[in-house]
Amino acid sequence: MRDHRRMVSDSVERFSTRVSNYVRFRPGYPAAIVDLLRRECDLRAGARIADIGSGTGFLSRIFLDAGFFVVGVEPNREMRAAGDEILGEYPNFRSVEGIAEATTLDDCAYELIVAGQAFHWFDPPRSRREWQRILKPDCCAALIWNERTPRTEVMRAIEEVIDLYSNDHDRSIREGGRSRIADFFAPSEVKTAEFPNRQDFDFDGVKGRVFSCSYIPNEDDPRSRPMVEDLKRVFDRYQNGGVIRFEYRTEVYWGKLT
Numbered sequence: 001m002r003d004h005r006r007m008v009s010d011s012v013e014r015f016s017t018r019v020s021n022y023v024r025f026r027p028g029y030p031a032a033i034v035d036l037l038r039r040e041c042d043l044r045a046g047a048r049i050a051d052i053g054s055g056t057g058f059l060s061r062i063f064l065d066a067g068f069f070v071v072g073v074e075p076n077r078e079m080r081a082a083g084d085e086i087l088g089e090y091p092n093f094r095s096v097e098g099i100a101e102a103t104t105l106d107d108c109a110y111e112l113i114v115a116g117q118a119f120h121w122f123d124p125p126r127s128r129r130e131w132q133r134i135l136k137p138d139c140c141a142a143l144i145w146n147e148r149t150p151r152t153e154v155m156r157a158i159e160e161v162i163d164l165y166s167n168d169h170d171r172s173i174r175e176g177g178r179s180r181i182a183d184f185f186a187p188s189e190v191k192t193a194e195f196p197n198r199q200d201f202d203f204d205g206v207k208g209r210v211f212s213c214s215y216i217p218n219e220d221d222p223r224s225r226p227m228v229e230d231l232k233r234v235f236d237r238y239q240n241g242g243v244i245r246f247e248y249r250t251e252v253y254w255g256k257l258t
Contacts, residue, residue, distance in 0.1 A: 018212050019078045023056050023086070025208035027146045029116065030195045030250055034066045037112060040191065040254060041140040043068070047111040050134060052100045052127075053118025057083035057093075059144060063114070064090045071105060073098040101126040105134045113141040120177035124184045132257050142254035143181060146197055149247045154238035158206075158246070161234060165227040166215045178253075185255040197248040203235045209246060 037043060047068050051060045054072030056079055063070050064087065072087075072095040074080040080095050087093045098104040100115070100122040113131050115122070131141055150156040182190055201209060207228060210216055217223040238244050 018214065018218075019056065019082050021208040021212040022079070023082055025199075025201075025205055025212050026056075026058060027197055027199050027246070027248055028058050029062050029144065029146065030197055031062050031065070032195050033144065033250065033252055034062050034068075036193055036252060037114075037140070037142055037254060038066070041112055041142075043111060048109060049112045049114060050103065050105060050110045052103065052113060052115045052131075053121065054083055054095060055079045055116075055118070057087045059114060059116035060087060060093060061090075064093055068092070071096060071110075073100070073103045073105065075099050101130050103130055103134060107133055108136050110134050111136055111139050113139075114144060115142075116144045117146065119143045119181075119184075122177070124177075124180050128184055128257055135257060138256060138258065140254050140256055141185075142252055143184075144253075145251045146248045147251055149249050152245070152247060154234065154244050155247055157234045157238065158210075158231070161227060161230045162210060162213070162216065164230070165217060165223065166213070167217075181253050185253075185257065188256045188258055190253055190255045192254075193252045195250040195252075197250045199246045199248075200243045201246060202243055203232065203239075206231055206235055206244065206246075 045067060049063050049068050049070045051063070051070055051072045054060050054074045055076075057072060060070045060072050060083070069092045072080070072083055072093065074083065074095060075097060077097075080097065084095055096104050100118070113135060135141070148155060148159065150159045199205070199209070210227070210231060211219055217227070235244060
């Protein structure tokens with residue numbers, strides 16, 4: 001396994017050139033997540049939430065809309081700046097530069113910690129210790145993903161193109177770190193839930209969505225040209241009214257870190 005410091009640096013560098021595509025083409029999160037965690041984690045009005053790896057603020061937004069206070073912890077300057085701009089209308093949001101293992105946040109200050117689409121970049125033992133430090137006693141953490149689902153022909157075809165052009169050494173990133181979730185929460189029970197999610201794209205949207213993935217060559221990489229051509233063939237075959245549908249399942253894993 002690569003040195004974790006190298007992975008952190010790698011994750012920061014990768015997304016600096018993908019911010020625009022990330023903002024425009026990544027899916028948001030279902031508001032039902034908030035209802036689930038409010039109920040399961042006994043969140044009260046005005047609770048403080050730490051969003052680790054907050055990126056451009058997709059996950060933070062659904063908690064802000066529900067009236068919670070959110071601090072986004074994000075190491076990438078460009079992603080954090082985009083999040084600050086997008087969420088600037090919310091007085092109950094602020095962001096800080098930090099990582100999962102060293103958030104810079106106060107001790108015992110948060111009723112919930114969430115991480116959306118980011119757990120694979122974390123060092124689980126060090127992150128667990130840090131999250132225990134900033135969580136109030138007997139409070140929860142939740143790991144959340146929007147996972148593309150190959151349940152339709154078009155999604156299977158899209159995944160084949162992504163598989164063909166993704167960097168081989170990034171398989172662990174695509175797995176998302178799910179194999180480490182049980183150990184991260186142990187000995188506490190890990191609960192799970194799943195919600196449907198989707199996006200409809202024209203061809204520019206399809207390209208932007210794929211280029212937002214960290215394990216895909218950048219748009220200025222010569223390897224990207226044949227990938228775009230393959231994506232166009234898939235789009236032309238399956239488009240209906242000039243769009244195709246990306247389907248996701250939004251996965252939520254939560255528990256206590258006691």
